[in-house]
Amino acid sequence: MLHAIPNAAEKRTELRARLSGNEILCMPGAFNPLSAKLIEEKGFGGVYVSGAVLSADLGLPDIGLTSITEVAQRGGQIARMTALPTLIDADTGFGEPMNVARTVQLLEDAGLVGMHIEDQVNPKRCGHLDGKDVVDEMTAVRRIKAAVHARRDPNFLITARTDMRGVADLPSAIARAQALVDAGADALFPEAMRTLDEFAAVRAAVDVPILANMTEFGKSELFSVQQLDDVGVNIVIFPVSLLRLAMGAAERGLDTLLAEGSLKSRTTDMQTRKRLYKLVDYQSYSMFDDQVYTFDLGSNLD
Known part of the structure; x- marks a missing residue:
């Protein structure tokens, strides 16, 4: 009632323990607190909060227009309503290293278990769009070091996302991944991997948990959770899936209302x-x- 019983510190401890085991955590993306409750009820391992979903919820494209205040507020609303660990997308950290530090602490205060921060230039764009670019290695490393230095709870998970594969070859992406892990990242999010072999190559190159993004209509094939588990992935997110399902159903319902003047024929879908x-x-x-x-x-x- 009102909020989930486990507090944020307990959720972070639980996440760390589960990542140290052999299970793969499946984290569907929640588009609101109610959908987070549904994710928990269905038995998933965690909840993910996507920056693309937060932008879309405001009617905005995913190009870095949201603020840390908006993200922390919505992320906190979602995290509060579920006993599951809730991981959030922090884009590029909303600025330079000092902004990254503030982002970490605001998200800690909001009750999230962790965040991921990417190496794109500002303003960023969706990781599966063409035309994106990444910052130089020193800038990317400084972001991760700032995040690690700023956290007050050592169990708050700092995940480094690299978009290098979208602009360069796999060896370049692996080199960037290793630099981010050396900077102190607790986990790695290699965005837009093309094949299972690419995930396996990243797995072999770093010794921290790996996150896979299975977003529909993107550059990655939609591998199953089992396939990703088989190549050593530790977390798989489905960031926009529930929003896409909900908006698809909403659009079909509105079309029915226009065509029939009633939603009587749609009540079985509700x-x-x-x-x-x-x-x-x-x-x-x-x-x-x-x-x-x-x-x-x-x-x-x-």
Whole structure:
């Protein structure tokens, strides 16, 4: 009720322990707090908060227009509602090294278990778009060092994302990955890998957990969780999948409303009121103080 029971420090400790084991963590992207609750209920290993989703939620393209204040606020709202560890996209850190340091501390305060920060130039763009560019190695390393230095909880996960593969060959991407790990990154996010062999090559080159991004309509083939597990990936994210599913359903529903003047034919596609009430845990709120919350669930579960 109101928020999940485990606190942020407990979630971070849990994430570290799970990453030290042999399991692969599957983290679908939540587009709001309610979807994070659904991800938890279905039994996934964690929740991911995508910068592309946060931008789209504001009606903006994913080109670095959101602020750290917006990201921290929304990330905190999502993290608060689930007992699962919630990892967030911090773009390029929202500025230079001092901005990166502030970003880390704001995201710690918001209750996230960790963040990833990329080596793109400012303003950044979606990792699966053409025309992006990366900063020089010294600048990328300084961002990671600033993030590691700024965190107050040593279990807050600093993941380095490199977009080098999108602008150069695999050996260049591996060299950049090794430099970021040497700078202190706890985990590595090699963006836009083409094949399983490329993931395997990165796995062989670094000794920290690896994150794979399985975003639809991108440059990477949509490998299964098992395939990624087989080549040593530790975390797999599905950043925009739930938003795409939800918006696709919403668009089809609006088309039906225009065509038929009613959504009667679509009710079987909808989450029922009973299901929604269960997901938001109406019952706990009803029992909290029956002198204040006097609604009758029995007559409202159609």
